[in-house]
Amino acid sequence: xNRRKFLTRTSGIAxxxxxxxxxxxxTTEEAPPRKSNIIETINIEDKATLVIDQVDDPDQWVMxxxxxxxxxxxxxxxxxxxxxxxxxxxxxxxxxxxxxxxGRGAKGGGKGFSSAxxxxxxxxxxxxxxxxxxxxxxxxxxxxRYPVDVDTxxxxxxxxxxxxxxxxxxxGPVAWDEVFTxxxxxxxxxxxxxxxxxELQEGWYRVGSQVVTPDGDTNMGWxxxxxxxxxxxxxxxxxxIWKVSPRI
Numbered sequence: 201x202n203r204r205k206f207l208t209r210t211s212g213i214a215x216x217x218x219x220x221x222x223x224x225x226x227t228t229e230e231a232p233p234r235k236s237n238i239i240e241t242i243n244i245e246d247k248a249t250l251v252i253d254q255v256d257d258p259d260q261w262v263m264x265x266x267x268x269x270x271x272x273x274x275x276x277x278x279x280x281x282x283x284x285x286x287x288x289x290x291x292x293x294x295x296x297x298x299x300x301x302x303g304r305g306a307k308g309g310g311k312g313f314s315s316a317x318x319x320x321x322x323x324x325x326x327x328x329x330x331x332x333x334x335x336x337x338x339x340x341x342x343x344x345r346y347p348v349d350v351d352t353x354x355x356x357x358x359x360x361x362x363x364x365x366x367x368x369x370x371x372g373p374v375a376w377d378e379v380f381t382x383x384x385x386x387x388x389x390x391x392x393x394x395x396x397x398x399e400l401q402e403g404w405y406r407v408g409s410q411v412v413t414p415d416g417d418t419n420m421g422w423x424x425x426x427x428x429x430x431x432x433x434x435x436x437x438x439x440x441i442w443k444v445s446p447r448i
Contacts, residue, residue, distance in 0.1 A: 232332040233325060233371070234448035236262040238350065238409050238423045241321075247399045247436045250389040252407055254350060257384070262411060262420050263345050263448055270346070270413050313440045323425065323443040326371065343448065348411040348420050350383040355394055356406045361428075364404035371446045372422050373408060383409070400436050404428050406444075421446050 238260055240253045254260070316324035317332070325332075336343065354376035358364040377394040380387065391400045408424040424444040429436055 231265075231447045232329075232335050233327045233443075233445040234263045235345075236411075236423050236445055238262070238348075238411065239407065239425060242407060242425060242427060242438060242441065244400060244429065244436045244438060245388075248391045250355070250400070250405075250407075251386065252353070252389070253386045254384070254409075257349065258347075260349065260411070261345050261347050262423065263343055264420065265339075265342050265448055266344075266346075266418075268344075268346060268413065268418060270415050270417075313442070316442075319443055323441040326426075326442050326444040327447065346420070347414055349414055349416075350409045351381070351412045351419075352410040353380045353383045353387065354378070354406075354408040354410075355380075355389055356408075357394055357396060357401065358404040358406065360403045364426075369406060369426070369444075371424060371444050373410070374406060376408070400429055402430055402436075 237255050240255050241251075242253075243251045245251055313324045316326075317328040317330075318324055354373060355378050356374050356376050358367055358369070378389070380389075391397055404426060405428075406424055406426050408422045410422050411420045412418060413420065426442040426444055427438050428440040430439045431437075432439075
């Protein structure tokens with residue numbers, strides 16, 4: 201995949217106020233976070249650059265209870281929730297290294313990173329829990345998987361853990377430090393582009409992807425990833441990643 205910068209970026213876009221942290225536990229009456237497949241990897245290069253690699257376009261999708269008719273497409277991909285069982289990420293061990301459960305789940309009785317359900321890529325699920333699989337089984341006929349394209353990428357640096365907990369960002373857009381449009385493929389974001397100087401700082405960040413249907417007619421909202429950067433043995437490493445999705 202060819203690396204390139206996104207063509208257009210716009211600074212200082214403030215969207216959607218932040219609300220209280222929901223934690224990782226809920227009741228079976230409430231819909232779970234939606235499943236999606238948008239961002240392949242998030243990495244750090246040379247202490248100064250974030251590298252965000254998207255899933256290839258044909259394989260990007262989100263699940264939804266909407267009843268959409270997409271132009272030039274006969275149907276949604278994988279029409280029933282039962283066809284998605286192979287893609288539902290199991291509870292597992294995170295591939296990233298962590299030091300405790302600071303961050304998400306500190307309020308509202310929610311779980312921390314170490315005990316939260318994980319995706320197949322080792323990301324903790326914001327709002328996830330044991331109820332998720334049962335909910336999807338019960339709503340098999342209500343859920344479709346739709347192909348999407350990434351329209352916009354936003355990046356935000358929240359600060360250290362204390363500042364992150366105070367802001368308690370919920371799913372959706374935030375007051376981005378930088379916004380990139382015409383989003384496609386792999387992108388790089390330097391520390392200087394988000395006003396951090398020559399190197400990335402320790403603390404919490406969010407990468408958000410606004411997705412739309414391939415025909416461009418329907419905005420499917422934001423898929424976000426909150427991650428913690430720590431300095432270890434002179435290197436900057438991502439030690440925790442939360443997948444933050446809206447409820448389906």
